[in-house]
Amino acid sequence: xxxxxxxxxxxxxxxxxxxxxxxxxxxxxxxxxxxxxxxxxxxxxxxxxxxxxxxxxxxxxxxxxxxxxxxxxxxxxxxxxxxxxxxxxxxxxxxxxxxxxxxxxxxxxxxxxxxxxxxxxxxxxxxxxxxxxxxxxxxxxxxxxxxxxxxxxxxxxxxxxxxxxxxxxxxxxxxxxxxxxxxxxxxxxxxxxxxxxxxxxxxxxxxxxxxxxxxxxxxxxxxxxxxxxxxxxxxxxxxxxxxxxxxxxxxxxxxxxxxxxxxxxxxxxxxxxxxxxxxxxxxxxxxxxx
Amino acid sequence: xxxxxxxxxxxxxxxxxxxxxxxxxxxxxxxxxxxxxxxxxxxxxxxxxxxxxxxxxxxxxxxxxxxxxxxxxxxxxxxxxxxxxxxxxxxxxxxxxxxxxxxxxxxxxxxxxxxxxxxxxxxxxxxxxxxxxxxxxxxxxxxxxxxxxxxxxxxxxxxxxxxxxxxxxxxxxxxxxxxxxxxxxxxxxxxxxxxxxxxxxxxxxxxxxxxxxxxxxxxxxxxxxxxxxxxxxxxxxxxxxxxxxxxxxxxxxxxxxxxxxxxxxxxxxxxxxxxxxxxxxx
Numbered sequence: 001x002x003x004x005x006x007x008x009x010x011x012x013x014x015x016x017x018x019x020x021x022x023x024x025x026x027x028x029x030x031x032x033x034x035x036x037x038x039x040x041x042x043x044x045x046x047x048x049x050x051x052x053x054x055x056x057x058x059x060x061x062x063x064x065x066x067x068x069x070x071x072x073x074x075x076x077x078x079x080x081x082x083x084x085x086x087x088x089x090x091x092x093x094x095x096x097x098x099x100x101x102x103x104x105x106x107x108x109x110x111x112x113x114x115x116x117x118x119x120x121x122x123x124x125x126x127x128x129x130x131x132x133x134x135x136x137x138x139x140x141x142x143x144x145x146x147x148x149x150x151x152x153x154x155x156x157x158x159x160x161x162x163x164x165x166x167x168x169x170x171x172x173x174x175x176x177x178x179x180x181x182x183x184x185x186x187x188x189x190x191x192x193x194x195x196x197x198x199x200x201x202x203x204x205x206x207x208x209x210x211x212x213x214x215x216x217x218x219x220x221x222x223x224x225x226x227x228x229x230x231x232x233x234x235x236x237x238x239x240x241x242x243x244x245x246x247x248x249x250x251x252x253x254x255x256x257x258x259x260x261x262x263x264x265x266x267x268x269x270x271x272x273x274x275x276x277x278x279x280x281x282x283x284x285x286x287x288x289x290x
Numbered sequence: 291x292x293x294x295x296x297x298x299x300x301x302x303x304x305x306x307x308x309x310x311x312x313x314x315x316x317x318x319x320x321x322x323x324x325x326x327x328x329x330x331x332x333x334x335x336x337x338x339x340x341x342x343x344x345x346x347x348x349x350x351x352x353x354x355x356x357x358x359x360x361x362x363x364x365x366x367x368x369x370x371x372x373x374x375x376x377x378x379x380x381x382x383x384x385x386x387x388x389x390x391x392x393x394x395x396x397x398x399x400x401x402x403x404x405x406x407x408x409x410x411x412x413x414x415x416x417x418x419x420x421x422x423x424x425x426x427x428x429x430x431x432x433x434x435x436x437x438x439x440x441x442x443x444x445x446x447x448x449x450x451x452x453x454x455x456x457x458x459x460x461x462x463x464x465x466x467x468x469x470x471x472x473x474x475x476x477x478x479x480x481x482x483x484x485x486x487x488x489x490x491x492x493x494x495x496x497x498x499x500x501x502x503x504x505x506x507x508x509x510x511x512x513x514x515x516x517x518x519x520x521x522x523x524x525x526x527x528x529x530x531x532x533x534x535x536x537x538x539x540x541x542x543x544x545x546x547x548x549x550x551x552x553x554x555x556x557x558x559x560x561x562x563x564x565x566x567x568x569x570x571x572x
Contacts, residue, residue, distance in 0.1 A: 041469045042440040146338035173385065173466045175337035175496050177535030202469045205540060242439075242471040247499065247540040251562045258566050269540065273547040280572065282552065 003030040003053060003085075003164065003196070008062035010048055010220075022048040024220040025062070030164070033194045035187065037207035037228075040217030041242030046200045049217065050166045053198070054085035083112055086162030090169045092153035096141040101132070101152050104141055108160045119159075126159035127152070131185050147178030151185070158189075164196040165189070171206065179203075183210050208232065208246040208267035216241070229265045248272040255279075293363055293458050293490050294326040294349055294380065300357035301344050318344040320513035321358070328457065331484045331491045333501035333521075336510030337535035342494045345510070346460050349492065350382045363457060378407065380458040381451030385466045387443035396438075396446055397422065397431040403454040414453075421449040424487060425479040441472025445479050452483065458490040459483065465497060473497065498525070499539040502560040509534060526558035541565050 010023040022045050030036060040046045051057045052064060055071060055078050064071045071081055089095070098104035105123040114122070127137060130151040136144060141152055150170065157165065167186065171179040183199075187210055190197050201207050207214060207228065214231040216224040218241040224231045232238070235245035235253075245267070252264045252272060263275040301319040304312055318341045326332050336342045347353040348360045351367040360367040363379045381403075384390055393399025400418045409417065422428040425445040435443055444464055451459055461480065465473040477500050483489045493501060501507060507524045509517035511534050517524055524531070525538045528546045538546070545559040545568070553572055559565050 041471060173338075173463065173496070175535050176498070176537035177532070178338055179496075202473075204470060239471070242469055244470040244474075247562075248544055251541060251544060251565060254562045254566045255569060258570055260569065269544050269547055272544050273551060276544075276548055276569065277551055277553070280553070280569070 002032055002065075002067070004065040005029075005052070006063045006065065008052060008059045008064060010052065010057060011060045012048075014060055022220050023052075023059075026220075026222055028215065028222060028225070030196055030198065032163075032196055033190065034213060035190045035197045035211045036199070037211035037214045038198060038200045038217060039202070039204070039207055039214060039243055040223075044217040044241070045220040046217050047168055048220075050087065050168060050198060050200060053164065053166060054082050054087050056087070083108075083160045084162055085164045085166065086157035086160055088154050088157050088165070088167045088170060090172060092157075092170075093141075093146070093149035096149060096153055096156075099140060100138045101127070101141050101144070102137045104152060105155045105159050108156055112160065122159045122161065123155070126155040129158055129185070129189060130155045131181070145178075147174050147181060150174065150178075150182065154182075154185075162195070164198065166198045166200075168200045169202060170199070171201070171203065179206065186210070204232070204244055204246045205248075208248075216243070228267045232267050233265055291361060291364055292325045293328040293330075294324060294492065295361045296322055296324040296345075296348070296355075296358065297361075298323065298358040299345070299348060299355050299360060301341075301348065301353060302356045303344075317513050319348070322510075322513070322515055324508065324515075326458075326490060326492065328490055329484075329488050330506065331481070331493070331504045333504040333507045334492065334494045334510060335496075335498075335501070335507060335524075335536055336516075340510040340534075341513040342510050343462055344513075346382070346462050346492070346494055349380050349458070349460050351376045352382075378454050379456055380460060381454055381456035383444070383447050383451055383459065383461045383464050385463045387440060387447050387467070390447040390450070391435045391443060394434060395431075396427065396433050396435055399435060399446060400431075400449045400453050403450055407454060417453040417455070418449075421452040422446075424452055424483060425449045426475070439472055440468045441475040444468065444472065444476050448476070448479060448483070452487075452489070456489065458492065460492045460494075462494045463496065464493075465495065465500065473500070498537050498542075502539060509536065521560055522558040524558075525560060 005026055005028045008023055008026045012020045012022050038046050069076055096104050102123055105126055106119050109119045109122045132151050170182055183206055189195055214228055232245040232249050248269055249267055252262050252266050255262045256264050260279045262279045266272040266275050299319055299322045303316045303318055305314045307313050334342050351373050354368045362376045365372045365376055367376050391399050397418050400421055401414050404414045404417050422431055425448050427445050465476050480491055484491045502521050504521055507521055508515050525542045528538050541562055542559055545555050545565055549555045555568050
C-alpha cells in the first residue's frame with residue numbers, strides 16, 4: 001500500500017510555443033505512514049508534483065500507482081482518489097465560506113454522499129484532531145485567528161478521512177507558536193492514525209524538526225531524497241538550488257572550523273546542543289526533557 | 291519629532307450585522323506610542339492578531355485612528371489634504387508580491403508610482419534605474435514580472451516604492467511567501483536601503499532571524515506594545531517571548547538550550563560568530 005510515481009513528466013502548455021517542462025522523469029515512492037518533507041525553491045516543481053497525487057494534474061508521460069492501481073486506468077475511480085488523498089492548498093483559510101466552522105468542515109463529507117449523522121461525526125472528529133476548542137465550532141470562520149482559521153481548513157480536508165494528507169506550506173504567514181501548533185498536530189496525526197503526510201515547506205528548520213524523509217526538487221527533477229541528516233549534508237549544493245540548511249547546521253560548521261569536534265550533520269536544536277556538550281566533554285545526556 | 295510618531299493611537303474595528311447595527315467592537319490597537327527616528331531600522335514583532343498590521347496601515351494613512359494621532363514627517367495622517375503626501379513619504383510593501391505588481395514589464399511597474407506623482411519622464415527613468423539598482427534587479431528591467439521568482443518579484447515591489455523617494459518604508463511580512471534564498475535577497479535589499487540610502491525601515495515579520503540587525507524592536511500583544519528594546523535585549527527574554535507566541539532566532543535558542551544544560555553563556559546571543567566565540571571561551 002503506497003503511492004508510486006514511475007517516470008512521471010509534466011509539461012505545462014504542451015504542444016504550444018510556451019511549453020514548459022515542470023516535472024522531468026520523476027520516480028518516487030511514498031510508503032504508508034511516512035512523514036515526508038518536500039522542499040525546493042519557487043518554481044522547482046513541488047506544487048506541480050503534489051497536484052499529481054490526487055489527479056488534479058495528469059502526467060504528460062509516466063504512471064502513478066495508488067495502492068498498486070494505476071490511477072490513469074479507465075476504470076480507476078478518480079473521485080474516490082480525491083477523498084483518499086487530501087490536499088491542503090496554500091492559504092487554505094481563503095477557501096472557508098460557510099456561516100460557521102462546523103458547517104464548513106461538514107461540506108466535504110456531505111459531498112461524499114454520507115448520511116447526516118456520519119457527516120457530523122466526521123466533522124466533530126476532524127475538528128478535535130486539529131485541536132480547535134469546542135466553543136469555536138459555531139463561530140463564523142471569519143472571526144477566528146489566522147492559526148485557527150487554518151486549522152479549521154485542515155479539518156475540512158481531514159473530515160474526508162484521507163489516507164494521505166498533502167499540505168502545501170501550511171505554516172506560511174503564521175506566528176512562531178502557530179507554526180509549532182500546526183506541525184505538532186500534524187505529527188500527532190501521523191502517529192495516531194498512521195496517515196502518510198507530505199509537507200511542502202520553505203522552512204528548513206521545520207522540515208529538519210518534523211519529517212522522516214526529505215525530497216528535494218530542483219528544476220523539475222528530484223535532486224536529493226533521504227533523511228534530514230543525509231540531505232542537509234549537501235548544504236552547499238542546496239544553496240545553489242535556492243535553498244539552505246537549517247541554521248543550526250551552519251553553526252555546527254562554524255564551530256568545527258574553530259576546532260571544536262562537533263557533529264556537523266546536526267539539524268535540530270536538540271541534536272546541536274547534544275553534540276556541543278559532548279564535544280566540550282560534558283555529557284549532554286543528563287538534561288531534563290521540558 | 292521623529293519621522294513616524296504615534297500618540298495614544300487607538301483603532302477599533304466595528305462589526306455590524308446585516309442591518310448595520312453594531313454587533314461588537316474589537317480594539318486592534320490600544321494606546322500605542324511609537325517614535326521612530328529618521329534613518330532607523332525598526333522591527334515590529336507580534337503574534338497573529340496582535341495588531342501589527344493594523345498599526346502599520348496607519349503609517350500609510352490606509353487607516354485613520356479611532357483615537358489619538360499619527361504623524362508622518364510632521365504631517366497628521368488624518369488630515370485629508372495630506373493623504374498623498376503621507377503616502378509618498380511612507381511607502382508600504384505587503385506580503386504577497388503578486389498583489390502589488392501591475393506592470394507588464396519590470397521597469398514599467400517600477401515607473402508607475404513616480405508617473406502617478408507627475409514626475410517628468412526623464413526623471414522617472416532615472417528613478418526607475420536607481421531603484422532597480424538599489425534592490426539588485428536592474429538586469430531584469432526588461433523582464434515580464436511573471437517570469438520572476440517570489441524573491442525577485444518582492445524586490446521589484448520594493449523598487450516600486452523606492453522610486454517614489456519615500457523617507458520611510460513599511461514592510462508587512464514581505465518574506466512570508468518566499469523560499470530561503472528569496473527571503474535572504476529581500477532582507478539584504480532592505481538592509482541596503484536602510485544603510486546605504488538612509489531610508490527609515492519599519493519591518494513586520496514572523497521570522498526572528500530577519501531582525502537581528504534592527505536598531506530597535508517593538509513587540510505587540512493585544513494591541514499594546516508589550517516589549518521594546520534592542521534585538522539583544524528582546525531576545526534575551528526567551529520565556530517571555532514564548533508566552534507572547536513568539537520565538538528567538540535559532541542561534542539564540544541553541545545558546546539558551548546550552549545554558550540550560552549548564553554552559554556558562556551570556557543571554558541574547560544573536561549571531562553564529564558570537565556563539566562560536568562564547569563557546570570556545572568556555
